[in-house]
Amino acid sequence: MMDAKIYGFGLVVEDIPRSLEFYRHVGLDIPAEADKEPHVQVTLPGGIHLIWDSADTIRSFQPDWREPTGGHRVAIAFACPDPAGVDAAYARLTGLGHQGLKEPWDAVWQQRYAIVLDPDGNHVELFAPLG
Secondary structure: OOOOOOOEEEEEEOOHHHHHHHHHHHOOOOOHHHHHOOEEEEEOOOOOEEEEEEHHHHHHHOOOOOOOOOOOOOEEEEEOOOHHHHHHHHHHHHHOOOOEEEEEEEEOOOEEEEEEEOOOOOEEEEEEEOO
16 A cells, blocks of 8 residues: 555646736736746645646656647636635636636535636636535
8 A cells, every 4th residue: 555645736738827827816826936937836725736837848758748638637626715706706717818618607516616717728616605
């Protein structure tokens, strides 16, 4: 048995500054100087890390890497303070030109939910308990 614990999860992106700017609008505190780096990581509340690597960085050690196709495999979910916060976050992100995949709705699992795509097509899910 492995004695491993989760450290974080990573995104491979085409344009690190563009991706970081999106996640700043979601609410992550990412220093501006990170925009110049080919590898970035931030510590999220709770100690897990979100990690970005440019596609060029990945290709530097895996030259045959190609962008996945056929739909998403990973979604990043962000808890909002309340249902109105889901609507506000969705409006803010889509207002900045990011693609909304699913407008806010009241899900059967008793959450207000919405889905926006980040600049690389990853699902960013926004949610809050309905009450």
